[in-house]
Amino acid sequence: MSLRIEHVILHHLRLGQDGALTADTRGEELHLREQVVHLVEQLHQTYQQKSNKSYAVFAQAEGEGTDDFKTLLTSFIGKETGFISFSVSATQLLLEKLAKYDIPEEGVVVFCKYNAIGVDYIMLGLLGRELSITLTPSLDIEEVNHFDVSKMQLMARIDLTEYQLSPSSNRYLSFIKGRAGRKVADFFMEFLGAEEGLDQAMQNRLLVKALNAFCQEESLATEDRLESKERVQSYCKEQLQAGEDIEVKAVAACLPDEKSDDFYAFVESQYGLADSFPPSRAALKGLTKYVGSGGGVNLSFDAKLLGERIHYDPKTDTLTLQGIPPNLRDQLQQVVE
Incomplete structure (x- = not known):
């Protein structure tokens, strides 16, 4: 994989003793050592392959303030603010939205700017940390925190190239739908100041x-x-x-x-x-398949079987199946015996 990585930084969201989320922010970017490059490559590849993405555009809201995400991004793109300042301000905005929606989501906030196959991207989001056990060189056991990138939930990416060249596009901004359903989708859309784009x-x-x-x-x-x-x-x-x-x-x-x-x-x-x-x-x-469910029945079969082993009669609204799958036949035979 060939990525040209420009900036990477991490911040930490944690629950305080009072149960409120707080942000610990870094004052410098990560050096692009092997582990950091590998993390960005993993993030990019995993995000590319996610099929549960939604596409959006920045909303044209009146009275935009200096602390909305679009303004922060515009200031960064225009080189009015640096990457660190952009990431810290965006993290504070994320913290506010998490508190508003009462989503106590601890984790590490990642921001990275990179180029892949001639396209500039900014990816940002919240990664959860998981505890695992590892073996030390002295054959001892210790606990370490690690990212499970495959489980990314709150992650967004802006195609900067398309955003700057085709601002009327309906897909320059994308994000992964969260595990908590509509609530997380609403929260993330509000954080980004976005509205639905390409369906x-x-x-x-x-x-x-x-x-x-x-x-x-x-x-x-x-x-x-x-x-x-x-x-x-x-x-x-x-x-x-x-x-x-x-x-x-x-x-x-x-x-x-x-x-x-x-x-x-x-x-x-x-x-x-x-x-x-x-x-x-x-x-x-x-x-290539016919799929349907309802009334306690789930059906799925290859389209090529219709008219061969499976026949549909629209007048009686019935399907006739010839050649029942062996495992289903065994279950049915046990019932009728």
């Missing part, structure tokens, strides 16, 4: 819907339809693993050659899809 899940659902509608409208043969969807799924899976966007033109190229341009025109004229957008693992399941 990643909706874009993915629209893609699946558009592909299904196009295959039906063009009366694609079953074999061509299934093969095309499998190619699209494979492409989307590769993009997801690489942390890259789905390109609608690349999706069109997964269809039979004579249908590729037709699909792109079909999407442009009838669906509000962006030219590119991040993949969503959950939404893309609909490409």
Whole structure:
């Protein structure tokens, strides 16, 4: 991985004896030694691969003060304040919002500015610390604190390149949805002074819907339809693993050659899809699977089985399954014996 790291700093949020959160802030940046570089690389790679990100833009609120996040960021970008001052002020703002929402979240606040493949980013967020046991060189046992980057919850990233070159973009700011659901999402949006931008899940659902509608409208043969969807799924899976966007033109190229341009025109004229957008693992399941649940029943099966082993009768609203999975058959046989 090739990152050009410019700034890294850590601050600490801890609960005081009175139960209130307080911030211990550093007065200098971390030196870019091997361990620090490795941490930023881990943060970047893990964030890239997270599929539960939300996209946002800075809200155009009236009466913005000097202590809102957008103003702090603008001051840093304009070199009116340094990285340390920016990070300390943002940490104090984070502390205020945590107190407002009564979220007693201890941890280490990380700020880093780096460049990846020609794109400048600022990543910031709160990392939890976990206690583990390690073996010392003298074969003794001691406890150490460590970051579990894979469990990052409160983390945001600003694409500075896109923000500065395309301020009207709806995806220059992203953040990971928190484990506490809507409350954490609301808190983090308020901390960033942001409002909803690109709807990643909706874009993915629209893609699946558009592909299904196009295959039906063009009366694609079953074999061509299934093969095309499998190619699209494979492409989307590769993009997801690489942390890259789905390109609608690349999706069109997964269809039979004579249908590729037709699909792109079909999407442009009838669906509000962006030219590119991040993949969503959950939404893309609909490409090659039928999934549904309700009334105590959960069903999921490969699309290619419909019309072969599985038949649907819309008049009676029934599914007929031929060839029950062995483990399910064993359970049913035990019941009827």
